[in-house]
Amino acid sequence: MGRIAKGYNEIMNMYQRLQALPKVELHLHLEGAIYPETAFELAHKNDVALPPCKAPEDLYDYETLDAFLAVYSAISRSIVEVDDFRRITYEMLKGASDSGARHVEFFISPHAHDGVPFARQFQGIRAGMKDALTDFGVTSLIIPGMNRELGPERGEAYLDEILANRGDDVVGLGLDYYEAPYPPEPFAQVFARARKEGLKLSAHCGEAGPASYVRGSIETLKVDRLDHGYNVVDDPELMKQARDLGIMFTCCPSTTKYTTPHRDLTSPTHPIRRMKEAGLVVSINSDDPPMFKTDLNAEYQIALEDLKFSPEDIKASVLATIDHAWVDDAIKRQWRTEWAEDIDRVIASL
Numbered sequence: 001m002g003r004i005a006k007g008y009n010e011i012m013n014m015y016q017r018l019q020a021l022p023k024v025e026l027h028l029h030l031e032g033a034i035y036p037e038t039a040f041e042l043a044h045k046n047d048v049a050l051p052p053c054k055a056p057e058d059l060y061d062y063e064t065l066d067a068f069l070a071v072y073s074a075i076s077r078s079i080v081e082v083d084d085f086r087r088i089t090y091e092m093l094k095g096a097s098d099s100g101a102r103h104v105e106f107f108i109s110p111h112a113h114d115g116v117p118f119a120r121q122f123q124g125i126r127a128g129m130k131d132a133l134t135d136f137g138v139t140s141l142i143i144p145g146m147n148r149e150l151g152p153e154r155g156e157a158y159l160d161e162i163l164a165n166r167g168d169d170v171v172g173l174g175l176d177y178y179e180a181p182y183p184p185e186p187f188a189q190v191f192a193r194a195r196k197e198g199l200k201l202s203a204h205c206g207e208a209g210p211a212s213y214v215r216g217s218i219e220t221l222k223v224d225r226l227d228h229g230y231n232v233v234d235d236p237e238l239m240k241q242a243r244d245l246g247i248m249f250t251c252c253p254s255t256t257k258y259t260t261p262h263r264d265l266t267s268p269t270h271p272i273r274r275m276k277e278a279g280l281v282v283s284i285n286s287d288d289p290p291m292f293k294t295d296l297n298a299e300y301q302i303a304l305e306d307l308k309f310s311p312e313d314i315k316a317s318v319l320a321t322i323d324h325a326w327v328d329d330a331i332k333r334q335w336r337t338e339w340a341e342d343i344d345r346v347i348a349s350l
């Protein structure tokens with residue numbers, strides 16, 4: 001039988017089939033999405049030193065969260081000019097779009113750029129978002145991430161700067177960087193102020209920190225979404241609470257190979273698998289794709305093949321990302337209607 005006569009399923013491999021699945025990316029860091037070649041070029045142009053390495057592809061070589069964050073901070077310092085920010089934003093959104101993302105809510109780390117004025121950063125980021133919308137039709141929104149390691153006082157000043165540069169495209173506030181010993185509770189006040197200002201809230205927690213940080217993020221920070229959250233599995237009562245609340249966990253499978261002890265994605269006890277099996281709302285995201293040698297579509301493939309998500313689980317995760325996106329309900333209804341045929345066709349092919 002010739003290739004043309006074969007069915008869709010036989011011709012397309014799993015990665016290609018999943019590419020056509022409409023996706024919403026809710027956990028992606030701008031500075032973690034810089035391709036190593038781009039980092040090399042921009043560091044050279046701006047005369048900024050990168051960690052010593054022979055070739056760009058050797059730059060992203062680490063095995064722990066803190067070693068990863070050191071490289072993340074180093075490459076962030078090489079992004080300086082308006083057009084640098086435009087370029088990395090455009091390249092990030094192109095990567096997401098190539099993976100089937102139609103909407104992206106991404107974190108930025110403006111404090112990581114060694115004093116580059118926030119206004120200049122936002123100018124470049126917004127230009128990149130606009131170009132990506134024109135060229136790929138992908139919509140996007142910004143979530144400034146607060147570096148917990150800098151403490152709540154600097155967090156207040158950071159929020160002031162964010163609000164001064166705010167537009168309709170800034171929808172939320174996140175909390176990231178190294179967790180232990182930086183629990184969520186000291187950030188209660190600054191997060192409450194952000195909420196009052198109309199921002200949605202999320203926090204990285206339960207990745208390197210204990211289940212109590214997941215609890216603190218829910219109960220004290222009153223977040224709308226939890227980023228990672230894996231160590232929730234250590235607290236059965238909290239698992240039940242999170243399930244009853246229906247709070248979304250933005251999970252990132254490949255990240256767990258680098259930043260957590262859960263390095264075997266095929267393990268029946270991998271926390272993302274346990275969270276899904278316990279009925280928590282989990283979504284599939286890419287976090288820092290080139291830095292963790294992945295992309296959003298590959299993360300869906302890992303969910304299906306390694307974490308044993310059924311096609312129906314995959315569909316539920318996609319629909320949950322629509323429901324938990326920080327956009328108006330009318331837009332969510334529109335996506336659900338307009339994407340339904342593509343979603344069902346791909347799910348049926350898995």
Ligand code: ADE
Pocket residue numbers: 029032065072176177178204207255259287288
């Ligand atoms: N910033 C970028 N990726 C991160 C992660 N996985 N954990 C904490 N902070 C981050």
Ligand code: ZN
Pocket residue numbers: 027028029176204227287
């Ligand atoms: Zn993250």
